[in-house]
Every structure is written in structure tokens, then in C-alpha cells.
Amino acid sequence: MRKPNFLxxxxxxxxxxxxxxxGNTVLKTPVIDSLAQQGRxxxxxxxxxxxxxxxxxxxxxxxxxxxxxxxxxxxxxxRSATTFVELLRAAGYKTGLVGKCHLQNMTxxxxxxxxxxxxxxxxxxxxxxxxAMKNRWHEGGYDMELLRLWRENPSHRVQTPxxxxxxxxxxxxxxxxxxxxxxxxxxxxxxDIDQLRGQKNALxxxxxxxxxxxxxxxxxxxxxxxxxxxxxxxxxxxxxxxDAPFFLHCSFADPHxxxxxxxxxxxxxxxxxxxxxxxxxxxxxxxxxxxKTLRRQRENxxxxxxxxxxxxxxxxxAKESLALTYGMITMIDDTVGRILQKLEALGLDKxxxxxxxxxxxxxxxxxxxxxxSALHYQSLVRVPFIWKEPAHGxxxxxxxxxxxxxxxxxxxxxxxxxxxxxxxxGIQGVDLAPVVHENQADxxxxxxxxxxxxxxxxxxxxxxxxxxxxxxDYRLTVYDEGDWVELYDxxxxxxxxxxxxxxxxxxxxxxxxxxxxARELMMxxxxxxxxxxxA
Numbered sequence: 106m107r108k109p110n111f112l113x114x115x116x117x118x119x120x121x122x123x124x125x126x127x128g129n130t131v132l133k134t135p136v137i138d139s140l141a142q143q144g145r146x147x148x149x150x151x152x153x154x155x156x157x158x159x160x161x162x163x164x165x166x167x168x169x170x171x172x173x174x175x176x177x178x179x180x181x182x183x184r185s186a187t188t189f190v191e192l193l194r195a196a197g198y199k200t201g202l203v204g205k206c207h208l209q210n211m212t213x214x215x216x217x218x219x220x221x222x223x224x225x226x227x228x229x230x231x232x233x234x235x236x237a238m239k240n241r242w243h244e245g246g247y248d249m250e251l252l253r254l255w256r257e258n259p260s261h262r263v264q265t266p267x268x269x270x271x272x273x274x275x276x277x278x279x280x281x282x283x284x285x286x287x288x289x290x291x292x293x294x295x296x297d298i299d300q301l302r303g304q305k306n307a308l309x310x311x312x313x314x315x316x317x318x319x320x321x322x323x324x325x326x327x328x329x330x331x332x333x334x335x336x337x338x339x340x341x342x343x344x345x346x347x348d349a350p351f352f353l354h355c356s357f358a359d360p361h362x363x364x365x366x367x368x369x370x371x372x373x374x375x376x377x378x379x380x381x382x383x384x385x386x387x388x389x390x391x392x393x394x395x396x397k398t399l400r401r402q403r404e405n406x407x408x409x410x411x412x413x414x415x416x417x418x419x420x421x422x423a424k425e426s427l428a429l430t431y432g433m434i435t436m437i438d439d440t441v442g443r444i445l446q447k448l449e450a451l452g453l454d455k456x457x458x459x460x461x462x463x464x465x466x467x468x469x470x471x472x473x474x475x476x477x478s479a480l481h482y483q484s485l486v487r488v489p490f491i492w493k494e495p496a497h498g499x500x501x502x503x504x505x506x507x508x509x510x511x512x513x514x515x516x517x518x519x520x521x522x523x524x525x526x527x528x529x530x531g532i533q534g535v536d537l538a539p540v541v542h543e544n545q546a547d548x549x550x551x552x553x554x555x556x557x558x559x560x561x562x563x564x565x566x567x568x569x570x571x572x573x574x575x576x577x578d579y580r581l582t583v584y585d586e587g588d589w590v591e592l593y594d595x596x597x598x599x600x601x602x603x604x605x606x607x608x609x610x611x612x613x614x615x616x617x618x619x620x621x622x623a624r625e626l627m628m629x630x631x632x633x634x635x636x637x638x639x640a
Contacts, residue, residue, distance in 0.1 A: 531633025
């Protein structure tokens with residue numbers, strides 16, 4: 106019996122409710138909606154971490170950031186880490202990645218977090234012994250996605266197999282400034298790309314003033330989203346000629362700041378039509394302390410509005426950013442339509458599982474914020490997840506949504522299970538097959554989310570660390586800063602406006618949730634490697 110093919114489609118920074126089938130009445134995503142109508146939509150799917158590199162590494166390994174060690178942006182995934190794609194490849198799958206990978210650093214800028222101070226009067230460790238893991242990067246090969254090498258060395262390319270991928274068409278960075286294989290292709294198309302793209306070459310549009318937003322000159326058919334779709338179509342053409350199953354990860358770099366949807370997608374949505382989250386209008390006294398700090402920084406002119414960390418936005422900025430994000434998402438939806446049409450034209454749809462999800466979310470106006478940082482609001486940590494079986498696949502009640510708790514960790518385990526492969530020792534994901542096929546609801550009792558910030562924020566001189574546990578009813582987040590604790594009743598307060606952490610009436614709930622968090626942390630401790638033998 107032929108093994109199933111897999112088409113995993115991911116976006117970069119998309120909230121769960123930024124899809125039509127998740128209840129958004131403004132945004133148009135008919136293609137993704139159709140996947141949900143034919144498959145299973147997960148309404149409570151959570152990331153393992155709210156930023157890019159840690160969560161992408163968790164997707165690939167099925168392990169939490171504290172285990173695979175890519176705790177924050179800036180730490181490449183170890184080449185010694187086992188990925189589920191490697192198991193598929195070993196089982197005879199043709200494996201491919203088109204678009205964004207970001208398992209390694211894209212720049213060689215110094216880290217934003219401060220270097221630990223040397224204790225007074227103490228001698229620093231010698232080279233090679235300055236970290237807890239000796240010679241972590243000694244084998245090399247951690248510069249595959251490095252922007253500088255792609256620009257300076259015309260022969261530089263990703264060396265495969267790359268974390269299990271035999272075929273890689275790489276896109277790094279974001280907006281119309283994407284690099285890697287995409288930029289090489291664009292040079293062949295237009296010549297000097299530095300005269301075409303970026304804010305300095307943007308078309309004038311005085312209607313928009315949001316930070317990190319410009320009207321790109323790059324036409325739709327040459328924009329990174331279109332290129333990623335084209336490369337996915339090319340891979341499917343190649344796969345159709347092979348007598349082997351395939352796994353294709355089609356990874357879009359949008360939606361993400363800078364906000365640069367091309368052509369008709371730029372003003373497809375009017376900011377005046379955008380409805381901001383209820384929490385955008387929360388009173389200052391109602392805000393969590395870190396949010397108050399971000400609001401004060403904006404009022405004082407100290408906000409980092411051009412960085413990667415979250416900042417407080419004006420109403421107009423938030424509406425513009427959402428409108429432009431919607432444009433990027435609709436372009437992705439149109440591109441996914443082309444890919445699915447090719448899948449069907451080649452007859453591959455009869456044997457292909459299609460999965461759609463996002464790397465993480467974005468504040469996108471919730472609590473008055475844009476972008477991301479160590480605040481685990483639903484807009485950041487809850488993302489869309491849709492699993493569509495082939496038409497002949499065993500699946501009850503197609504088109505029904507599930508309230509089952511699930512995590513990015515579960516993707517690898519579920520794909521391996523569907524391929525008839527056992528997972529490797531130490532994987533932490535749960536097999537979602539009972540949810541997908543029979544719509545069972547109690548696969549997980551809780552979801553653990555980790556965050557180790559890569560940059561100082563909230564007015565502090567160091568990054569913040571946070572741990573979150575989500576259950577059917579509540580979200581508890583504990584920070585390493587003072588008495589920062591959040592507790593929300595997600596059933597009665599889905600906008601997370603009322604922090605119950607210090608409410609005497611919820612002291613028992615707080616205690617219970619701390620126990621759940623402690624248990625989840627204990628159960629998530631590493632079980633790998635397997636013992637060599639008896640002591």
C-alpha cells in the first residue's frame with residue numbers, strides 16, 4: 106500500500122482568527138476555508154513558543170525549546186537534533202522545503218541580550234569551556250541561511266540534506282526584502298534589485314503611516330509569496346515523476362512585518378473597515394504591568410517601533426497594519442489555490458494529506474499592541490491548524506471543528522503516525538489521529554508554552570522569561586520578573602481583560618493551575634537519551 110504524501114503549508118505570523126473559517130468576516134480566505142470544510146479545523150491549537158526559531162525547531166523535532174535548545178531567536182537548531190523529516194527521508198520519502206526555514210540565524214549581528222558580567226576578581230573560562238556544552242558549534246554548517254554569505258558568495262547555497270530536506274529553495278528575511286534563493290532569482294528577472302525594493306524605493310501613498318509599512322514596487326508575480334508558490338508547483342511536478350511518496354513544506358515568509366503586500370493586495374482592505382480586538386480599548390488601569398510600560402514608552406516617544414519586539418500602537422496604526430496583513434494573507438490564500446490546483450491536475454490529491462498552520466501569531470491590536478514579545482495573549486500563541494485527509498481517507502464528520510487542545514509539538518508525531526512510522530525516543534508530541542479521524546476531544550489536558558526572550562523589552566535591561574499553561578478553561582502565565590503572574594478565565598473572558606491572579610475568589614483556581622504547570626514542567630523534562638544500560 107502506497108504511503109501518503111504530505112503537503113505542510115505554513116505562514117509566518119498569523120493569528121488564529123485571521124482566517125475566514127475561524128470567524129473573520131472581513132478577511133477573504135476561500136481556499137483555506139475550503140480545506141477546513143473538507144478536513145478538521147482545530148480551534149484551540151497553540152504554539153510551543155511565541156517566536157520564530159524556537160517554534161520552528163519545535164515543529165521539526167516535536168520537542169520543547171528547553172530541550173532542543175533553540176530557546177530564542179539567535180540560537181540555531183543543533184545539527185545533531187533528530188527531526189521528523191529525517192525519519193520520513195529514511196523511509197523513502199522525497200523531502201522538500203520551499204520558502205522560509207529559519208532553523209539557523211539569518212544575520213550575524215551580535216545578540217541583543219547582555220553578555221553575563223564576569224564576577225569581580227574571577228578568571229574567565231578558557232575558550233571552549235565558556236559554555237555548558239563544549240564545542241557546540243564545532244562541526245560547522247551553521248551559516249546556511251546567513252544573509253551576508255548569500256550576498257557576498259554567488260556559489261553559496263544550502264547544503265543538503267538540510268535537517269532532513271533533500272530539496273531546498275530558501276527564502277530568508279521578510280516583506281519585499283526577502284533574500285536567499287529568492288533574491289538570486291529576482292536578480293535574474295530584473296537586474297539590480299536594490300533599485301526596486303525596500304522602503305527607499307517604495308511608491309508614495311500618504312494614506313498609510315504605520316511603522317514598518319511601505320508600498321513596494323515589486324509586482325505581484327515577482328513577490329516572495331508568488332515565488333514560493335511557483336517553487337512549490339515545481340516541486341510537485343518533480344514529485345509526480347518519482348515512484349516515491351513526498352513530504353513538501355511550503356513555508357511562506359508572510360504575513361510578517363514589514364507590511365508590504367504588492368499590487369492589488371496593498372489596498373485590498375480599507376483600514377476604516379477593520380474592527381480591532383476589544384482589548385485594544387482597555388483602560389490603562391486594566392492593563393497588565395508590562396503593557397502599561399509599553400504604553401508609557403509610546404507616550405514618551407521611547408517605543409521601539411522599528412524593531413522586532415512588541416510596541417503600543419495608535420488606533421490608526423493598528424488598523425493599517427491589520428488591513429495590510431489581511432492583504433498579505435489573501436495573497437497567500439490565492440497562491441495556495443494555485444498549489445492545490447496543481448496537486449489535483451497531477452492526480453496527487455488522491456494520496457496527499459494537506460496541513461495548514463502558522464509559525465506563531467502577532468498581537469495585531471490586542472491590548473493595544475503590535476508585533477510580538479513575551480506576553481502570551483491568545484493572538485500570539487493561538488494559531489490556525491487544519492488537517493485535510495485525501496477524499497478516501499478515514500475521517501468522520503468532515504468539516505467539523507474541534508475544541509481539543511493541541512500543540513505545534515504534535516505535528517511531527519501525527520505526520521509520522523500517519524506515515525506508519527514510529528517516533529524517535531524523546532519526542533514529546535501527541536498523536537492527533539483520534540482527533541482528526543474520530544473527533545475525540547480529550548487528547549491533552551493542558552498545553553505548555555515556553556518563552557525565553559532574545560531582546561530586552563518592557564523597560565528592562567534584559568530579556569524576560571515566561572512559562573504558560575493552557576487548559577480547557579484557564580490560562581496561567583508566570584514570568585521571571587517579580588510578581589508578574591497572569592490568570593485568565595478563557596471561557597468567560599476570551600479577550601483576557603481581567604487578570605484573576607490576585608483575586609481572592611480565584612485563589613483555589615490559581616493554586617490548581619500552578620499544580621498543572623508544575624506537572625506539565627515535570628512531564629516535559631527530557632527522557633532522551635535512552636540509558637546505555639544498568640548502572
